[in-house]
Amino acid sequence: MMAAPNPGLARAREDDDRAAARTRIAVQGLAKRFNTSGREFVAVDDVSFEVKQGEFVALLGPSGCGKSTILNMVAGLLPRSGGRILIDEDTIETGTVNPRVGYVFQRDTLFPWRTVEQNIGYGLEIAGLPKAERARRVASAVEKAGLTGFAQSFPRMLSGGMRQRVALMRTLILEPEILLMDEPFGALDTHTKLEMHKTLLEIWERERQTVLFVTHDLGEALTLASRIILLSARPGRLKEDFDVAIPRPRDPVAVRETAEFGRLYSHIWHSLGEEFRRTRAD
Amino acid sequence: MAKSRTVILFWQLAILAAVLVIWQWGFEWSKALLPRAYVPKILDPYFVAKPSLIWQSFLRLGCFSDTAGFTTCIKGNDNNLWLATLVTLKNTWWGFLFGSASGIAAGLILGRSDFLARVFGPYIVALNSIPRIALVPLVILIFGLGDLSKIATAWLVVFFVVFFNTFEGTRAVDRDQIAAARLLGASEFTVLRTVVIPSALAWVFASLLPAVSFALIGVIVGEFIGAERGLGKLIIEAEARANASEMMVAIFVMMFVGILLAVAVRSLQSYLLRWQPQFEPSA
Ligand SMILES: Nc1ncnc2c1ncn2[C@@H]1O[C@H](COP(=O)(O)OP(=O)(O)OP(=O)(O)O)[C@@H](O)[C@H]1O
Ligand SMILES: [Mg+2]
Numbered sequence: 001m002m003a004a005p006n007p008g009l010a011r012a013r014e015d016d017d018r019a020a021a022r023t024r025i026a027v028q029g030l031a032k033r034f035n036t037s038g039r040e041f042v043a044v045d046d047v048s049f050e051v052k053q054g055e056f057v058a059l060l061g062p063s064g065c066g067k068s069t070i071l072n073m074v075a076g077l078l079p080r081s082g083g084r085i086l087i088d089e090d091t092i093e094t095g096t097v098n099p100r101v102g103y104v105f106q107r108d109t110l111f112p113w114r115t116v117e118q119n120i121g122y123g124l125e126i127a128g129l130p131k132a133e134r135a136r137r138v139a140s141a142v143e144k145a146g147l148t149g150f151a152q153s154f155p156r157m158l159s160g161g162m163r164q165r166v167a168l169m170r171t172l173i174l175e176p177e178i179l180l181m182d183e184p185f186g187a188l189d190t191h192t193k194l195e196m197h198k199t200l201l202e203i204w205e206r207e208r209q210t211v212l213f214v215t216h217d218l219g220e221a222l223t224l225a226s227r228i229i230l231l232s233a234r235p236g237r238l239k240e241d242f243d244v245a246i247p248r249p250r251d252p253v254a255v256r257e258t259a260e261f262g263r264l265y266s267h268i269w270h271s272l273g274e275e276f277r278r279t280r281a282d
Numbered sequence: 283m284a285k286s287r288t289v290i291l292f293w294q295l296a297i298l299a300a301v302l303v304i305w306q307w308g309f310e311w312s313k314a315l316l317p318r319a320y321v322p323k324i325l326d327p328y329f330v331a332k333p334s335l336i337w338q339s340f341l342r343l344g345c346f347s348d349t350a351g352f353t354t355c356i357k358g359n360d361n362n363l364w365l366a367t368l369v370t371l372k373n374t375w376w377g378f379l380f381g382s383a384s385g386i387a388a389g390l391i392l393g394r395s396d397f398l399a400r401v402f403g404p405y406i407v408a409l410n411s412i413p414r415i416a417l418v419p420l421v422i423l424i425f426g427l428g429d430l431s432k433i434a435t436a437w438l439v440v441f442f443v444v445f446f447n448t449f450e451g452t453r454a455v456d457r458d459q460i461a462a463a464r465l466l467g468a469s470e471f472t473v474l475r476t477v478v479i480p481s482a483l484a485w486v487f488a489s490l491l492p493a494v495s496f497a498l499i500g501v502i503v504g505e506f507i508g509a510e511r512g513l514g515k516l517i518i519e520a521e522a523r524a525n526a527s528e529m530m531v532a533i534f535v536m537m538f539v540g541i542l543l544a545v546a547v548r549s550l551q552s553y554l555l556r557w558q559p560q561f562e563p564s565a
Contacts, residue, residue, distance in 0.1 A: 077461055097464055109462040113480045113557040123466040126476065154557045174466065 377436020389448025
């Protein structure tokens with residue numbers, strides 16, 4: 001796929017290179033044990049990795065390997081059993097919210113009693129942003145998400161893809177520098193998923209947030225990410241770390257035709273297959 | 283959809299007319315046609331009055347047929363129909379309001395705090411198992427024959443119903459929605475205001491409709507047992523005179539009061555819960 005030279009993007013890349021040394025997320029020796037009916041259950045065991053400024057990292061692993069658990073600990077939603085997590089060199093405290101971090105859930109967490117625009121504007125509203133300013137930013141977010149005409153609709157009137165776009169915008173409107181996403185498109189059909197990939201790639205290639213994206217879908221990880229961290233089956237351990245050297249801007253369909261995609265796909269597939277077999281053997 | 287609205291309305295009116303006709307003339311007809319043993323007692327106007335008598339009682343109690351004129355009649359009677367209705371309606375309303383407000387508040391607090399829920403849980407269950415009617419004489423002893431004891435009785439019936447539903451509703455709030463709100467910057471109080479309350483509201487309203495009827499029952503029972511005014515008092519007075527038609531007047535007025543309150547709660551409900559499919563405003 002040939003990318004037309006884009007001066008804005010070239011500049012963004014240079015900025016990246018200059019800031020390359022800056023680590024935004026550092027996970028060190030992270031562990032999580034659950035106590036279920038008296039028995040101790042190790043969900044995550046000694047996981048360490050780093051995410052640098054402007055990186056798009058996919059956390060890939062079989063279902064139940066502890067991906068959501070890791071992400072929730074990074075978000076400060078879940079207490080750790082061991083290890084450290086640093087965001088911008090500060091250890092995160094469970095229960096305190098970092099305004100630089102945005103989170104998109106695996107499950108639909110829109111507020112069903114709020115309209116699309118009220119959902120998108122939620123963060124700005126509770127931050128006390130003046131009404132006029134809020135309306136302006138919400139309107140632009142609604143347009144960016146391709147939801148024009150649905151601003152007054154309640155979530156139940158929307159399709160799954162539209163709902164997930166609202167959820168994405170509800171987080172992005174607060175302009176987080178770090179974006180944690182937990183299989184945000186896991187519940188969508190293939191076509192809608194590709195559309196969402198397109199939307200997300202457009203936004204990310206423009207704004208270059210630091211992204212940690214959890215998925216069990218290899219194609220999705222290769223389409224979106226610059227780096228893939230592969231986790232082993234339960235308990236989640238770090239298995240391998242791949243760079244995805246597919247040029248940007250990427251198109252979610254065309255990207256599948258590239259040689260790099262094919263090469264990485266079969267390589268990681270093999271590795272992932274071992275883990276799926278291990279999951280089943282349990 | 284097969285039957286149109288007019289057909290439904292026709293049958294509704296037909297049933298109403300049939301009931302009124304049988305009520306009015308049924309007893310006389312059956313006396314004339316049937317052997318004595320088969321005449322249905324239930325139609326005896328001595329017990330159930332009949333529409334024409336009820337209408338006359340209504341005009342009399344409502345001061346429409348008084349020779350002294352409407353105003354003099356109203357002033358002359360402390361428990362005339364209108365004043366009685368007003369008193370019952372007012373006490374029901376306040377009892378309902380206080381009962382549901384305190385029930386919602388207690389439900390939210392205990393629903394959000396595991397500690398308090400465990401401390402107070404057994405007490406609430408114990409208090410709730412007392413039949414509320416048994417407490418009415420005590421309430422009247424404490425608060426007297428006036429309005430306060432009626433409001434307190436209504437409060438007693440309403441509080442627990444609303445409390446339990448609010449509590450359950452608060453417990454059922456989606457944890458991920460709360461987490462989402464927190465991650466978007468909401469404080470504990472903002473979470474309560476913008477997520478827990480709206481989400482528990484469906485549960486709260488599910489109890490408010492029965493609660494409004496319960497409040498009316500509470501007030502009427504209070505008026506039966508000891509009162510100076512109100513529709514319940516009117517019934518007790520009519521009973522003393524064995525006047526079925528006056529009782530019927532009070533019963534019908536209560537029915538309208540009940541409908542009025544239920545409609546008020548229901549329209550508030552369909553406005554506040556308009557995001558739910560079953561309350562979708564139909565075009
Ligand atoms: N609160 C909890 N209590 C006990 N066990 C839990 C809890 N949360 C998660 N687990 C267990 O930890 C393991 C990892 O769960 P997690 O949700 O992180 O998996 P995942 O990788 O996100 O899977 P999926 O791709 O299906 O979402 C699972 O086996 C799960 O059963
Ligand atoms: Mg998960």
